Amino acid sequence: xxxxxxxxxxxxxxxxxxxxxxxxxxxxxxGEVVAIMGQSGSGKSTLMNIIGCLDLPTSGxxxxxxxxVAALEEDQLAEVxxxxxxxxxxQFNLLPRLSVQRNAELPLAYDGNLSQREITRRSSxxxxxxxxxxxxxxxxxxxxxxxxxxxAIARALINQPDLILADEPTGNLDSHTGAEIMNLLLGLNxxxxxxxxxxxxxxxxxxxxxxxxxxxxxxxxGDEAAPQTTTQAVSV
Amino acid sequence: MKLYRLLIxxxxxxxxxxxxxxxxxxxxxxxxxxxxxxxxxxRGAQASITSRIESMGTNLVYVTxxxxxxxGVQSAAGSAGTLTLDDADxxxxxxxxxxxxxxxxxxxxxxxxxxxxxxxxxxxxxxxxEVGSLTLEDGEFISEAAQxxxxxxxxxxxxxxxxLFGSTAGVVGQKVRLNGQPYKVIGVLAAKGGTGFMNxxxxxFIPLSTALYRLVGGARFRGSSVISQIxxxxxxxxxxxxxxxxxxxxxxxxxETVEGADDFTITTQQDTxxxxxQVSDTxxxxxxxxxxxxxxxxxxxxxxxMLTTVTERTHEIGLxxxxxxxxxxxxxxxxxxxxxxxxxxxxxxxxxxWGASQMMGQVQILGSSAITPVVGVDSILLATFFSMAVxxxxxxxxxxxxxxxxxxxxxxxx
Numbered sequence: 001x002x003x004x005x006x007x008x009x010x011x012x013x014x015x016x017x018x019x020x021x022x023x024x025x026x027x028x029x030x031g032e033v034v035a036i037m038g039q040s041g042s043g044k045s046t047l048m049n050i051i052g053c054l055d056l057p058t059s060g061x062x063x064x065x066x067x068x069v070a071a072l073e074e075d076q077l078a079e080v081x082x083x084x085x086x087x088x089x090x091q092f093n094l095l096p097r098l099s100v101q102r103n104a105e106l107p108l109a110y111d112g113n114l115s116q117r118e119i120t121r122r123s124s125x126x127x128x129x130x131x132x133x134x135x136x137x138x139x140x141x142x143x144x145x146x147x148x149x150x151x152a153i154a155r156a157l158i159n160q161p162d163l164i165l166a167d168e169p170t171g172n173l174d175s176h177t178g179a180e181i182m183n184l185l186l187g188l189n190x191x192x193x194x195x196x197x198x199x200x201x202x203x204x205x206x207x208x209x210x211x212x213x214x215x216x217x218x219x220x221x222g223d224e225a226a227p228q229t230t231t232q233a234v235s236v
Numbered sequence: 237m238k239l240y241r242l243l244i245x246x247x248x249x250x251x252x253x254x255x256x257x258x259x260x261x262x263x264x265x266x267x268x269x270x271x272x273x274x275x276x277x278x279r280g281a282q283a284s285i286t287s288r289i290e291s292m293g294t295n296l297v298y299v300t301x302x303x304x305x306x307x308g309v310q311s312a313a314g315s316a317g318t319l320t321l322d323d324a325d326x327x328x329x330x331x332x333x334x335x336x337x338x339x340x341x342x343x344x345x346x347x348x349x350x351x352x353x354x355x356x357x358x359x360x361x362x363x364x365x366e367v368g369s370l371t372l373e374d375g376e377f378i379s380e381a382a383q384x385x386x387x388x389x390x391x392x393x394x395x396x397x398x399x400l401f402g403s404t405a406g407v408v409g410q411k412v413r414l415n416g417q418p419y420k421v422i423g424v425l426a427a428k429g430g431t432g433f434m435n436x437x438x439x440x441f442i443p444l445s446t447a448l449y450r451l452v453g454g455a456r457f458r459g460s461s462v463i464s465q466i467x468x469x470x471x472x473x474x475x476x477x478x479x480x481x482x483x484x485x486x487x488x489x490x491x492e493t494v495e496g497a498d499d500f501t502i503t504t505q506q507d508t509x510x511x512x513x514q515v516s517d518t519x520x521x522x523x524x525x526x527x528x529x530x531x532x533x534x535x536x537x538x539x540x541x542m543l544t545t546v547t548e549r550t551h552e553i554g555l556x557x558x559x560x561x562x563x564x565x566x567x568x569x570x571x572x573x574x575x576x577x578x579x580x581x582x583x584x585x586x587x588x589x590w591g592a593s594q595m596m597g598q599v600q601i602l603g604s605s606a607i608t609p610v611v612g613v614d615s616i617l618l619a620t621f622f623s624m625a626v627x628x629x630x631x632x633x634x635x636x637x638x639x640x641x642x643x644x645x646x647x648x649x650x
Contacts, residue, residue: 054558054643075562082560093555093647097252109237110560116241155559 001162001195002028002051007060007070008218009046020046021057022218030162033189033196035206035226038215045167047215048199052085052165053077065162082110086156088185090168092148094140094155101127101136104154111159126154130184146177153184164188166198170205182208237565239572246573249545257577260541264581264626265588267531268619272589274527276609277596278520284607285512289505295473296367296505297480299327299466299487302498318499320460321444323490324361330482332471336363337444337463342452346392346440347413348400355396356439357414359447359463367469375408375423378443382422386445390419394427395437414442414451476504528622534581535626542574542634553638554646563639570635571628578627582620589619 009021020043028034038044049055050062053069056077062070069080081087086107094103105123108114114122127136130150132143140148149169156164166185170178182205189196198209206212207226214222250257301319324337337360344357364370365377373394382389390412397404400412404424411418419442428436442451448461455462470479480502487493487500546553553566593609 049644052558054647075564078557078560078562081558087558089647093551093558095552095555097248106556107559109241110556110562110565112238116238159560 001030001032001065002026002197003061003063004051005061005063007050007057007062009043009050009055010058019218021050023060024215024218024220025060026213026220026223028195028197030195031189031193032211033186033209034198035209035212036197036199036215037201037203037206037212038221039201041217042215043218044199044215048165048167048197051197052087053081078110082107082159084162086153086159086161086164088149088152088156088164088166088169090171092140092145092152092172094148094151096139096141098140099137100132100140100143100151103140103151104158106155107159123154123158126157127151130154130157144177145173146180149173149177149181150184153181153188157188161194163195163197166196168200168202169198170200170202178205237561237568242568242572243576245569246576249573250576253545256541260537260577261581261584263534263537264531264578264623265534265585267527267534267626268582268585268623269589269592270527270530271524271619271622272586272611272615273593273596273609274523275520275615276589276593276611277607278516278523279610279612279615280593280597280607281519282513282516283610285516286509289509289512295470295476297468297470297476297483298503299323299468299483300501300503301464302500317455317457317462318491319463319466320457321448321463322458322460323487324463324466326486326490327466327468327483330468330479330486332475333468333479333483334363334366336361336367336469337466338364342447344414344440344451346396346400348410351400353396353399355393357447357451358439358441359444359452360441361444363469364441364467367467371426371428373404373424373426375421377423378441383443383445386449387443388417388419388446388450389422389442390414391423391425391441392421393425393437393439393441395435396440397424414440417451476506480504531622531626535578535630538574538577538627539630539634541577542570542631543637545573546570546634546638549638550641550646550649553641554643554649557641557643558647566641567635567639570638571631574631574635575624575627578623578630579620582623585623586616586619590616 004024004026006023006025007021008019008023011018011020024043024047036044036047046055050057053064053072054077057070060070061068064080064084067080069077072080087093095106098106101120101123104127105119108119108122124133124136127133130153132147132150132154135143135147140151143151149172164185169185170181173181185196185198186208188194196209198205200206209226212222212224212226213220299319301317321337328334338358342357343354345352345354358364360378362378362380362383370377372391375391377391378389381387392400392407392412394404397407401407401410407421407424410421412421413419425437444463448463468479468483470476484502487502488495488498491499493499553561556566556569590611593611597607597609
């Protein structure tokens with residue numbers, strides 16, 4: 001599913017070159033649940049942006065579903081993001097002006113092939129599935145943090161992507177709500193076989209995944225299976 | 237993104253910043269309203285001038301004296317005392333014409349009882365009623381008999397009758413004094429309208445012969461009385477050009493002049509109309525241009541607000557791009573927003589401008605009769621189209637800036 005080959009990312013700050021990634025290679029198979037860990041400055045956000053097709057590597061190759069994404073144009077990348085990737089952010093990133101339902105529908109608005117009726121049907125179905133069937137016409141600001149993250153997850157799921165990228169998905173939530181959100185995400189992997197990549201610095205979160213990739217100073221420091229003992233199997 | 241969805245999002249976004257949107261729209265409203273009102277007034281003025289000129293009669297050709305030239309010194313046009321009653325008689329013999337002479341270059345004090353007024357004196361031949369399209373409200377116009385007898389009779393303009401008698405009823409048969417001489421009122425003209433020096437209701441008519449021999453006295457040239465204007469009425473609009481040629485040829489023959497050295501000038505009603513139209517066209521363009529500048533200022537207001545909006549919504553743009561928005565989607569989103577602003581302003585502006593020009597139509601300017609503004613469908617379409625173009629033009633730069641944002645950097649922006 002994800003095939004990253006020796007990618008580097010160098011930022012230029014004036015005349016100074018700051019390497020964020022210095023040659024990273026790994027594979028993630030379809031249906032895997034992987035945590036990317038590392039301290040701030042380790043390059044994990046940069047890696048997340050490249051995997052999510054939000055940014056391009058300075059060198060190296062990145063195959064997503066067999067397609068060399070590193071060679072694509074800006075608008076082609078937008079299409080890949082729209083079709084194959086669902087994002088879940090730490091800050092939720094919901095648009096406050098739009099209703100919950102319209103927020104969840106946002107990726108479909110840029111798809112262009114579906115009728116509004118179909119869009120509404122799908123978003124209603126998914127919002128009910130994440131437990132927000134009663135809240136569809138509310139504004140995001142009227143919802144709790146956990147509920148807002150559920151809206152974000154609904155938005156990530158609406159285009160039936162193969163890959164969910166979650167950047168510190170529980171970072172802004174209390175531990176109880178965070179556990180609920182993790183269960184929701186893990187359930188998606190279990191029930192629908194979605195590939196799940198979670199960027200986190202929280203070992204408890206990482207421990208619930210199948211595999212942990214550790215980054216340090218732009219290089220992979222470790223790539224091992226997560227300790228199975230702490231994996232919790234709590235249903236949504 | 238589909239168009240109706242773009243429109244809904246644009247309206248929602250404008251609604252979220254109501255005051256700001258209203259103020260921005262106001263800039264366009266004022267611009268468009270000014271354009272509509274100014275064009276309306278310009279057109280109204282043109283229509284009123286045109287109808288006034290046409291009310292003086294159609295198919296008319298005017299012969300006036302040229303300037304005298306003594307030792308190379310030109311004096312004012314019309315000052316040469318070379319146009320005579322004999323010229324008028326000769327011109328009347330041309331095919332397709334009826335010609336009449338008049339003396340117009342004098343003013344006279346008209347007195348009735350304790351009332352008096354100063355007005356323009358017209359010494360005219362009987363045919364003047366026809367060429368001048370004059371309608372009588374009461375009594376009759378100057379007759380051949382009165383002309384031949386040099387009678388002391390006068391026909392009053394409507395305004396003059398009002399000024400002297402307070403009404404137009406019972407005026408016929410009364411005696412008034414022109415420069416001290418007693419004249420009998422034989423007719424009162426129907427009101428024609430008009431303003432200032434063009435006011436056709438503020439003049440009095442007496443027989444040309446009376447004017448030349450009894451009231452004004454007259455210079456003589458080549459054994460005939462000098463007059464100030466000959467008005468020729470062509471049989472119809474098609475023969476006007478032919479009449480002008482014939483009259484010019486005849487006058488050159490009689491006055492022994494050549495082209496370039498004529499001592500007379502021949503103009504047509506069309507010339508006057510063209511000149512007046514040109515003046516009012518210039519006026520309309522000038523007024524419209526000034527109004528257009530305020531529309532431009534409104535457009536700059538839109539651009540300013542759109543730039544602010546783009547900056548404020550950088551994070552939103554990042555998110556939209558992350559979930560699949562292409563450059564074109566973002567571009568359209570902001571373009572539609574700025575065009576909705578300007579179109580809204582345009583529509584309100586059209587309504588306001590129309591209302592304003594109707595109101596101005598009610599106001600009398602400097603005591604003259606009010607202009608009826610003409611707001612045409614074309615100026616409404618023009619203003620609406622132009623306001624949309626303003627929105628498009630001034631929206632392109634902010635929208636392009638939004639579309640060019642990189643998703644990663646935009647998402648990081650707080």
